[in-house]
Amino acid sequence: MIRAFLALLRRDLALALKAGGGAGLGVVFFLAVVVVTPFAIGPDLNLLARIGPAILWIGALLASLIGLDRLFAADAEDGSLDLMFMSELPVELAAAAKGLAHWLATGLPLVVAAPVLSLLLNLEPAAIGALCLTLLVGTPAITFLGLVGAAFAAAFRRGGLLVAVLVMPLTIPVLIFGVAATGAAIGGTVPFGAPFRILAGLSLGALVLGPVAAAAALRATRE
């Protein structure tokens, strides 16, 4: 079972990192959102520093959703999904392996890119550290909540928009506590630990519930 899990993880990572696999797409989107923001806001450094964490989190949230619609749909179209049902690997774990691969290829690069992009938004070192930590903890939650939408997108052909519509509301708490924790690190009345722990809790919950819900969706929508 572990062998099958690792095989699926390896294959999805290899597919994502190949040319045209879409791993770079999220980072480029993230880069685009963050780079154009200072131009739109204007040269008010204090304002940029204040809204910077929110901009970075919004960029990371949207970038994390990119490519999710193809996560199961690609496997459904070439017949791989059928065969995954024939494996000894439970569908829940198959969904988890795919989610993990997607996060490693799409979410982790966002965390790595965030410190560099933070400089564009005039964030102070403490805020950069807090932002990276919250993104590291929060982006897996977005990906694993997104698994549910990705599973439905596999059933409804061309369900690209569906993923955003289904998943976006679920990710709002992650966004709220991610930005709150980053804000708390650079001032404010709430200590950093309180929102950060809630964020970590949301993430752990999503890691467990996301694959289970995605597997249920895949089973329910399979004819």
Add this chain to the structure above:
Amino acid sequence: MRLAVRELTCRRGARELFRGLAFTVEAGRALVVTGPNGAGKSSLLRLLAGLASPVAGSVRLEGAPEPDAYREQVHYLGHLDAHKLSLSAADNLAFWRDMLGGVDRGSALEVEEALDEVGLAGLGALPVAVLSAGQKRRLALARLLVAERPLWILDEPTTALDARAQALFASHARAHVEKGGLLVAATHAPLDLGPCESLEIGRHAARTASDAGGAPR
């Protein structure tokens, strides 16, 4: 071990494809399913593979080592080859070996051996995207050889295969059946499986028959 199908009813939308379909396939036997386009051959095979749930009736593998894990006893080869075009042929095959393999590897072949067997020797490093349709189908057949499973469910297995590859497929299928495996194949072209039973599903009824060597039932 035997595949027992009882009172199977299949519906696609409002249309009923067949009702009360019942047959058994014993270990060491092959069953060939024929019928006109749209008669429900592929739907029947998806039911037999456990990929769809029947409206009524049951599909069971009696005497299987793990009766609860039906789908893990079955190799399903559908119309889609389930290859990833950007990965190499060997990587695709190794992936499905790990996904489908299970603990007991038995007499399953290594990736290179299986590629050899289906006539793709030396092509393992190529991305599947550059293979021809027939070569992709050969690669899909190689999947049956890298993981050991007793029941093969094959939907038009020889599509796009040339005459040599068809003969190659037939010899592997016969070897599987002779080892005590079970095989159900839907086809329009003769498969040269040796003695086998046949099942014809039509618009109104389904009937079973046996050809040379098959026991009448």
